Amino acid sequence: MYKQEIITRELILLSLANMCYWASLDIFLPVLPRYYQGIGLDTYGVGLIVGALSAGGMLFRVVAGRAVDRYGSAVVACAGLLLSVAAIWGYFSARSLGLAVLCSFSQGVGMACYSPAATTMATLMFDRRYVTDVIAVYSLFGMIGASFATAAASIVYDAAGMPVVIGTGGLLAAGALLLVPKRPTVKTELSEAPAVSTRAIAGNPGVYIPTFSTLANGICFAGLMVFLPLLMLSRQVADFNIYFVTYAVVVVAIRVFVRQLCDRFGALQLEWLSVVLIGLAMFFAVWSHDWVALALCGVITGLSLGVAFPAMGTTIATYTDPKNRGAAFGIFTTASDIGFVIGATGLSFVAATWGYAAVFMLSGGYALLYAVIHRVWLVDKLKAAAVCNNC
Numbered sequence: 229m230y231k232q233e234i235i236t237r238e239l240i241l242l243s244l245a246n247m248c249y250w251a252s253l254d255i256f257l258p259v260l261p262r263y264y265q266g267i268g269l270d271t272y273g274v275g276l277i278v279g280a281l282s283a284g285g286m287l288f289r290v291v292a293g294r295a296v297d298r299y300g301s302a303v304v305a306c307a308g309l310l311l312s313v314a315a316i317w318g319y320f321s322a323r324s325l326g327l328a329v330l331c332s333f334s335q336g337v338g339m340a341c342y343s344p345a346a347t348t349m350a351t352l353m354f355d356r357r358y359v360t361d362v363i364a365v366y367s368l369f370g371m372i373g374a375s376f377a378t379a380a381a382s383i384v385y386d387a388a389g390m391p392v393v394i395g396t397g398g399l400l401a402a403g404a405l406l407l408v409p410k411r412p413t414v415k416t417e418l419s420e421a422p423a424v425s426t427r428a429i430a431g432n433p434g435v436y437i438p439t440f441s442t443l444a445n446g447i448c449f450a451g452l453m454v455f456l457p458l459l460m461l462s463r464q465v466a467d468f469n470i471y472f473v474t475y476a477v478v479v480v481a482i483r484v485f486v487r488q489l490c491d492r493f494g495a496l497q498l499e500w501l502s503v504v505l506i507g508l509a510m511f512f513a514v515w516s517h518d519w520v521a522l523a524l525c526g527v528i529t530g531l532s533l534g535v536a537f538p539a540m541g542t543t544i545a546t547y548t549d550p551k552n553r554g555a556a557f558g559i560f561t562t563a564s565d566i567g568f569v570i571g572a573t574g575l576s577f578v579a580a581t582w583g584y585a586a587v588f589m590l591s592g593g594y595a596l597l598y599a600v601i602h603r604v605w606l607v608d609k610l611k612a613a614a615v616c617n618n619c
């Protein structure tokens with residue numbers, strides 16, 4: 229299914245570390261809104277806590293990406309994992325809004341360091357011809373961890389409470405720190421061209437188009453993670469965890485075949501499709517009143533996010549020079565954080581003013597509008613762009 233040349237010890241260790249890391253992060257997403265609402269915080273406070281995670285990432289991603297290009301991916305990834313462990317254990321004492329926001333923000337900074345560093349590390353382990361396979365394998369493990377944690381989070385929380393969720397997340401983050409390669413082999417040939425400015429990298433169509441796409445996905449994904457449980461509870465739908473389970477199964481299953489899909493349809497087409505599907509999932513959520521509709525909504529979300537990162541990451545790795553790839557992935561992942569801040573914190577104002585259904589209508593409409601712009605305008609810009617060795 230994947231090229232055998234990429235199945236090396238280092239990639240396996242990095243992939244396992246990626247699985248542990250994203251599980252340590254995503255185990256909190258479904259339960260933080262319920263936990264902090266349960267101890268008395270209002271909708272705005274809940275949105276602020278969840279949004280603080282992406283705010284921390286948003287403010288430090290580009291800096292971390294530049295640090296990767298200068299100091300190496302292993303140093304930055306380990307720093308991010310150390311901060312993540314400390315932030316997670318801090319939740320044991322974070323019962324007030326201020327402390328909860330601080331822990332969430334610190335987790336975001338850790339994510340800002342780890343994510344572009346680990347992704348860059350993976351793409352530099354092999355030359356360009358293996359980039360789609362490498363991203364597919366590496367991100368598959370991350371998606372397995374994230375999906376399993378998302379599906380299991382509410383079950384663990386209901387059965388054992390928040391302390392067990394925190395302890396599990398902390399142990400997973402510590403496991404990622406132990407597993408991540410400390411001296412990874414670099415096989416991609418680095419050019420002698422000097423590093424270019426962040427503005428020049430951001431102006432590359434191979435960077436800014438996937439960046440705009442992940443922004444749309446991030447807004448919708450945050451809306452689903454934060455407000456779907458609250459919408460279902462307001463409708464007295466108690467078995468909404470079926471959404472997270474079906475999402476987890478489908479997103480992992482589709483990720484297994486993402487290389488074949490990229491070969492058949494192209495990364496650009498899959499990127500566009502991921503935005504269309506996440507937009508449709510938002511509208512579908514509005515009409516979900518039972519477990520069948522929620523399961524179908526989970527399937528649509530899983531299909532969207534299953535192809536999103538490998539397709540977009542392939543485009544970035546193809547259109548950027550390895551010497552500047554850390555900064556490129558830093559810019560790209562910053563947009564995901566911005567999207568999550570908008571989706572978690574910004575949409576909380578929409579929820580407080582017009583209700584939870586308006587959250588899904590507004591964000592879904594934005595995603596579908598962007599999909600139209602992507603198809604009729606942005607696609608031509610990327611197709612016209614030659615591979616730039618200095619961007």
